[in-house]
Amino acid sequence: QREDAAQMHQFILHAALDIVQDLAWTTSAMYLKAIDRFNDLVVSVYVTAGHTRLMLLHDSRNDDGIKSFFQEVHELYIKILLNPLYLPGSRIASSHFDTKVRALARKYL
């Protein structure tokens, strides 16, 4: 059951990409706010200048926190991008990145 729910979350995020793809060009802001929802789950999206999409699936409404979270994750992501060994678009394997993002999630969400 739990596994199903986890998979469902991924499906929702994946489906939201369609909306992001249109919405990203309508605004100059990187934070697109909550753009999609399914049942009580909300998808918030942050699109970087390089069109990397940071997507957050949540049920709470904490707009400011989410925005700050996205901004900080973006900075972390830029640091990853600066790594010459990282091929943009490939999986981020850094455990440091992972722990940092988790810490940010605890802080803002």
Next chain:
Amino acid sequence: MEPDVSVETSAMIRIAIIPIGKIPHQTLRDYYSMFLHHHTIPLSSISSFYTEEQKSPFTNQPWETGSLRFKFVLGGAPPSPWEDFQSNRKILAVIGVCHCPLSPDLDSVIEEFDGVCKGYASARVTRCFGFFPCDSQLEDGGKKGENLRLFPPADRQTQEMHLQTMMQEIAASLLMEFEKYVFQAESAGTILKTPLDSQASLSSEEVYFQVIKAKKRRLGRAQKTIGDYCLLAGSPVDANAHYSTALELARLTADYFWYAGALEGSVCALLIDRIGLKDPSLEDEVRYRYSNVILHYKKSFIPENAQRVSPLSFELEANLKLARYLCRRELAKDVVDLLTSAADGAKSLIDATDRLILYVEIARLFGTLGYQRKAAFFSRQVAQLYLQQDSKLAAISALQVLAMTTKAYRVQSRASISNKSHINEVGSSHADSGKMHHQSVVSLFESQWSTLQMVVLREILLSAVRAGDPLAAWSAAARLLRSYYPLITPAGQNGLARAIANSSEMLPSGIRCSDPALPFVRLYSFPPHTSQMDIVKRNPAREDWWVGSAPSGPFIYTPFSKGEPNDSSKQELIWIVGEPVQILVELANPCGFNLMVDSIYLSVHSGNFDPFPISVDLPPNSSKVITLSGIPTSVGLVTIPGCTVHCFGVITEHLFRDVDNLLHGAAQGLVLSDPFRCCGSPKLKNVSVPNISVVPPLPLLVSHVVGGDGAIVLYEGEIREICISLANAGTVPVEQAHISLSGKHQDSVLSISYETLKSVLPLKPGAEVILPVTLKAWKLGLVDLDNASGSMGRQLKDNSSPSLLIHYAGPLTDCEDPPNGSAVPPGRRLVVPLNICVLQGLSFVKARLLSMEIPAHVGENLPKPIYLENSGSKEAIGSETKMDGLVKIDPFRGSWGLRFLELELSNPTDLVFEISVSVQLDSTEDKLSAGQDETEYGYPTTRIDRDFSARVLIPLEHFKLPILDGSFFMKDFKPDGAAGSRNSSFSEKSAKAELKASINNLISRIKVRWQSGRTSSGELNIKDAIQAALKTSAMDVLLPDPLTFGFRLVRNNLSQESGDSKPKGSVLAHDMTPMEVLVRNNTKEMIRMSLNITCRDVAGENCVEGTKATVLWSGVLNGITIEVPPLQESKHSFSLYFLVPGEYTLIAAALIEDANDLLRARAKTNSPEEPIFCRGPPFHVRVIGTA
């Protein structure tokens, strides 16, 4: 909820089409499809069937532009509880479809049809259509009830025309029925109820003003219904008028539900009125009114009713209708909002079917909008709802719905990818394979939502299994296993393998699937032709046609080949019709189960290649390189995109390109795992597929060494003749052939019988020729010796053996294919490696020069040199003469002075060697052996047992030059005049060269042959050793002394008579013995000398002079002055009287006067004052007698 709703749905007349009697499935489909063309009937076309009985209530009917819309309900449907609310939900007409050939009895058809019509109470028009009646039925049918319409057998076009007419008739009837209904409704006022009302009305009926309100409400609802019929009758203006009234009444009575319904109808009327118009103001109007509709449907929601019945489905339908109306890219945001809120309603829907329909519609609308991922998401929801139903039909539906989502999730089956794009993809990736930009690699693996993909595939697998579609199940499990094996536990992998196996059991054998399962197949290499059948381009202009076709020399790049167009990235490969070829591919099974590949073979689409299947067993987590072979069958190009694999009971095609892309992705870290690397296979460079062309058959020479193809084991220096058999195994005769040598140690091939090969050309197919080749084993170097101490195999590996290169070709003109005459059929090259394994034979330890003098006895005659008459017959020489043969007297020295070249040889092998030494004599140089053109002196053989050493003595004789010629020294020892000019140095050099040449000549005449066993024989190559040994004393060996001395007894007659008892050559004591000393001048100049003769006893004491002289003499012994003319002899006589018997030694010595430079040089002195002393060898005299 209903599927496929739109704003216009309210204006559509529902007609149920119901099959009557037996109809084959396909025929029924055909009939249905005929109806579907007639969904819109223009009002103008029905006027002929229309009769206005009363004045029509549809006063504003647009007869010119309007039309009636039909919505066909195929197979019929149960009546909806909401019929009264929306008249379009009613089935207003029933059409029976009958396939007459299968229903001969028309009466029963009519009966059945009437029965069916009873189920549709709302139907106002009923017709039964009979297709393809026979003549009797046609006749019969005319008398039957009015509802039966028979379509005479005709082609489809005619039938469609008939049908159109029928439909127009139905439309007209319906229109007239609507008019009737409206009259009736306006006058009588029917009770119109919805499931929503039933309870609410009960509680509020008592109150008086409620009764008035209820009357008003009823009026409003009637108006709304009349509006509905107006709309169905294609008169939007009339409809609008009635809707306006209804809206007013509904608003007054707070009948929100009906208000919303009327509003909806008014929007539909608006759209029908302005059909084809799309201006923004209209759009805004529709949007405004519909948001009102949605709002009022929401208002009509009664909480206490919610459990049983709810207007929610109408609200959602309204949402969908608006969304469908707005569904355009520009309005995507609005549509998304509408659909999202519709999706929110799903969880409040009571009926699962409603939810299903809702999700289907949402998915469809997202799909129309171009939001594939959203559409896929809702499709998957639909599939899940289907799967919850747990029936086979639902599972089939789920499978179909999921199949539509595969594109968005990028897990689609290859079968669903259209052929055209497939080909394009092949072409593009073929062009730039290998140098793919990393960006494109990223895009290749973009949106790798592996979790989603796995879930979707698993659901497809599940639904396929439930739906009983084994092929789909197989395909899904194969995709799951192949793409996501790293994410699946070994247990899961086993489960998938079982699922694949189970589904393959249900499949017919030999079925193909477009999605490959395991194993992963990649190209390993294209082995070039073996050296046995190499193909060489032929240059017809040249005699040596093979030259320049292959890179010669060690350089990869040659500037000479620059002009030729060579595409370095594309390797060219030539295959020959009828000759098997091989390709290496690597298979990997990264999963945790044993993989049995029933057969695998190269997949070739060009159709000119016969592949040979093989079967492979791959253990868990293993990779294997296998050889796939096949035979090209016809001339042309061959492309090999991949392999065809028969595994898990299904035949699939595995493309190399897919695996290449996968490996590329893995190299960049974009894919989970490299299946080959995780099986422990090393990283492989990208193998490019060469351009392969097939050429007509060529001759094919096959070689083998007669007597076994193993290594030819030879001892150092061994000479052997081997035979190489060449056979033409092709189907074309060999017309040209040429043999050349290559590789190391080419000089070890002494001779090849070229003529034998030439004489048998053309070599017919199947013919064979045996080619003798003479080999001589080379001498092992130091490195080789080390190897030899190791294993023999190692020695074979290093390419020290020479090879025979045989270039051969078939006929120049190809009769079969004249248009292709410009291209000369290529020739071939056969490399016959001579697998020579040289073993260490006799090893040479050292060479020494030994000199030894055996004193000559003074006899009656001067010792005569013995010549061996025939050297070849060694056995002929008896043991007595053997010694004589060995030790020969130097004619110039008079003594048996011998110089031996001692060769020390050791035999480390385990064989016995016999050594024989022979010396060749050149008659022109040796005057003394005149009469024999060339003599060879043989010596007895020496046997060397294994692990022993032996010394072989080579007597150095017959080498002396007859004359001490100044030519050897003159330049060498010219008194170094101040003019030590270049001239002299030059001549010096030439003199030295001459000397060297004569030494070499000497050495080359010595041959040391060996024999071992019966077959092995050879020659030791020890020239260098001999040269080194002779270096210092070459002069002494070669050059004669300037003077030679000899002694002789001069017998008188008296002594000769009495000398019977005396041993020959001995001297009696106490007897005057006359003697002669001979002096020979070996130079070309007169020599004057003073000769001395001494006699010594055994102790070496001078016994002629001194106080205790034991020998008396007569004549002169000291200071004899003699002049010897050049090349002449002089004699000097004297007599000796021996007092004591015993052994004595006579020595002659001469002091040369006025010695010239030549003599001085020979004596190796420099100072002109120093006397040149020349001493002869000692002569023994045995004196017998009593003291």
